[in-house]
Amino acid sequence: MSLTTDDPLAAAREILAAQAFNTVVGAELTDFGDGRAELVLDIADHHRQQYGVVHGGVLAFLADNVVTFAAGSVLGTGVITAGVDVSYLRAARAGSLRAVGSVARHTARHAVCTAEIWLEATDSDPELCAIAQGTIFATSRT
Amino acid sequence: MSLTTDDPLAAAREILAAQAFNTVVGAELTDFGDGRAELVLDIADHHRQQYGVVHGGVLAFLADNVVTFAAGSVLGTGVITAGVDVSYLRAARAGSLRAVGSVARHTARHAVCTAEIWLEATDSDPELCAIAQGTIFATSRT
Amino acid sequence: MSLTTDDPLAAAREILAAQAFNTVVGAELTDFGDGRAELVLDIADHHRQQYGVVHGGVLAFLADNVVTFAAGSVLGTGVITAGVDVSYLRAARAGSLRAVGSVARHTARHAVCTAEIWLEATDSDPELCAIAQGTIFATSRT
Amino acid sequence: MSLTTDDPLAAAREILAAQAFNTVVGAELTDFGDGRAELVLDIADHHRQQYGVVHGGVLAFLADNVVTFAAGSVLGTGVITAGVDVSYLRAARAGSLRAVGSVARHTARHAVCTAEIWLEATDSDPELCAIAQGTIFATSRT
Numbered sequence: 001m002s003l004t005t006d007d008p009l010a011a012a013r014e015i016l017a018a019q020a021f022n023t024v025v026g027a028e029l030t031d032f033g034d035g036r037a038e039l040v041l042d043i044a045d046h047h048r049q050q051y052g053v054v055h056g057g058v059l060a061f062l063a064d065n066v067v068t069f070a071a072g073s074v075l076g077t078g079v080i081t082a083g084v085d086v087s088y089l090r091a092a093r094a095g096s097l098r099a100v101g102s103v104a105r106h107t108a109r110h111a112v113c114t115a116e117i118w119l120e121a122t123d124s125d126p127e128l129c130a131i132a133q134g135t136i137f138a139t140s141r142t
Numbered sequence: 143m144s145l146t147t148d149d150p151l152a153a154a155r156e157i158l159a160a161q162a163f164n165t166v167v168g169a170e171l172t173d174f175g176d177g178r179a180e181l182v183l184d185i186a187d188h189h190r191q192q193y194g195v196v197h198g199g200v201l202a203f204l205a206d207n208v209v210t211f212a213a214g215s216v217l218g219t220g221v222i223t224a225g226v227d228v229s230y231l232r233a234a235r236a237g238s239l240r241a242v243g244s245v246a247r248h249t250a251r252h253a254v255c256t257a258e259i260w261l262e263a264t265d266s267d268p269e270l271c272a273i274a275q276g277t278i279f280a281t282s283r284t
Numbered sequence: 285m286s287l288t289t290d291d292p293l294a295a296a297r298e299i300l301a302a303q304a305f306n307t308v309v310g311a312e313l314t315d316f317g318d319g320r321a322e323l324v325l326d327i328a329d330h331h332r333q334q335y336g337v338v339h340g341g342v343l344a345f346l347a348d349n350v351v352t353f354a355a356g357s358v359l360g361t362g363v364i365t366a367g368v369d370v371s372y373l374r375a376a377r378a379g380s381l382r383a384v385g386s387v388a389r390h391t392a393r394h395a396v397c398t399a400e401i402w403l404e405a406t407d408s409d410p411e412l413c414a415i416a417q418g419t420i421f422a423t424s425r426t
Numbered sequence: 427m428s429l430t431t432d433d434p435l436a437a438a439r440e441i442l443a444a445q446a447f448n449t450v451v452g453a454e455l456t457d458f459g460d461g462r463a464e465l466v467l468d469i470a471d472h473h474r475q476q477y478g479v480v481h482g483g484v485l486a487f488l489a490d491n492v493v494t495f496a497a498g499s500v501l502g503t504g505v506i507t508a509g510v511d512v513s514y515l516r517a518a519r520a521g522s523l524r525a526v527g528s529v530a531r532h533t534a535r536h537a538v539c540t541a542e543i544w545l546e547a548t549d550s551d552p553e554l555c556a557i558a559q560g561t562i563f564a565t566s567r568t
Contacts, residue, residue, distance in 0.1 A: 019197060049163060056203075056207075056223050057207060060199060060205075060226065061200075064198040083396070084202065085559060086225055089538055110366070112366070225509075229388070229396045246412060273396065275369060275509075304474045308450045331447055332445070334444035339487070339490075341483070342447055344512070348483045364514075368511075370512075372506075
């Protein structure tokens with residue numbers, strides 16, 4: 001895809017806006033650059049599973065996406081994710097989810113990233129809801 | 143949640159129908175029972191990412207959900223997924239995705255499951271798009 | 285390292301013999317080629333942990349090594365393993381462990397492999413003790 | 427197994443000493459308690475693979491063991507590891523490996539832990555060689 005800006009965060013937001021699946025999920029990119037990315041999602045009814053808490057698939061989507069953006073911040077826009085390992089720690093019921101991705105190490109061709117997904121609610125301290133690891137390749141695609 | 147049927151597949155479909163997040167994703171449960179579950183998703187535009195292929199988060203959702211249903215078929219409806227490891231093998235562009243989950247082993251308290259996600263298109267043989275492993279606990283919740 | 289044979293299984297056995305760590309573990313390569321590899325380990329006292337069963341680290345070693353050999357059978361001898369996800373299913377007490385690695389998919393630059401580790405004892409049917417997934421890169425190293 | 431001490435670190439060292447497999451690997455437990463554990467291994471020739479660097483199986487052993495000890499520090503001595511996901515970041519050639527395990531979250535019945543394995547060499551800053559996640563169950567076994 002072609003981008004209309006050279007500003008890294010603005011360009012990354014254009015990429016996220018081009019993800020049709022995110023238009024139904026609704027995450028926003030709040031940080032991007034230097035091996036780090038952050039997605040924020042306001043929990044809404046359509047994110048829930050049968051017990052009323054956020055679906056594991058939503059957490060897995062955030063984990064997958066935030067490790068990929070974190071990797072993209074060092075590898076460039078042409079990246080493909082080889083895999084992601086998600087461990088669920090706590091049910092998330094209401095508030096916002098903040099997914100923070102960080103590059104643990106990268107070469108020119110790949111990056112290994114970690115992610116933490118925090119629940120932020122108005123009436124309590126942030127709580128860690130999920131952790132993840134992901135491996136991302138650089139491609140020649142731009 | 144309370145179910146209106148004793149038929150395992152019908153009951154599992156009620157659970158899937160109660161997942162608000164799946165109403166925006168749109169997977170259907172086509173098999174359930176004896177340590178096995180199968181979800182089918184017709185690929186639509188809102189499943190895509192910036193390159194036009196199915197978003198990794200959609201594959202991760204299918205993997206998470208199908209290993210959990212497979213586990214539920216032997217552990218009962220009260221289950222919670224501890225984690226899922228997804229490896230992406232191929233981009234999926236058009237057709238249907240068939241996610242097949244199987245219990246590799248289970249005790250009374252937990253199950254370890256594997257999943258395969260196949261792309262089925264009219265003009266080609268099925269292709270394996272992702273594989274996954276998941277660990278699921280039984281809870282006292284019913 | 286330089287190999288003295290063109291026979292794939294014999295060459296792979298030379299590589300295993302060059303792994304100093306395996307001289308203390310003691311696995312043997314019993315199959316290699318066409319996206320598949322198999323390691324067999326006779327369980328001995330020095331493989332155990334505090335409860336007398338095979339240490340998880342031994343199973344993780346077998347998983348790591350067998351997915352890497354399986355990948356090497358399609359990528360060539362220059363490979364580096366990006367990661368491995370191991371799920372432990374059953375304690376292994378006595379007999380032999382057979383680790384079977386298979387390529388799920390590969391490109392010229394990488395492979396994703398799965399592994400199963402089976403316990404084979406004289407007095408019972410084989411039992412699945414662990415499953416694993418691994419991602420392996422091709423390098424220019426030969 | 428029965429322990430001869432109530433001191434947590436000393437008791438955990440007795441457990442490590444009872445792991446026959448570690449007598450051939452040679453890790454030492456340098457910290458234990460409050461959701462944290464640390465293993466140190468002086469790299470020796472028998473830890474290497476065919477390229478002369480530490481075998482991935484050694485790193486996987488350290489990851490498996492250190493997340494299990496970290497979990498044991500909050501769950502008690504009766505624990506069983508469900509699985510471990512290891513990502514390899516850098517080859518380790520010489521010096522010491524320091525594996526640090528931490529509990530990300532735990533309940534009475536299980537813990538999810540992360541691990542980092544650092545290479546410490548005399549002539550350079552510590553380098554992160556591997557990261558891992560693990561899920562560990564409490565058992566009634568003591």
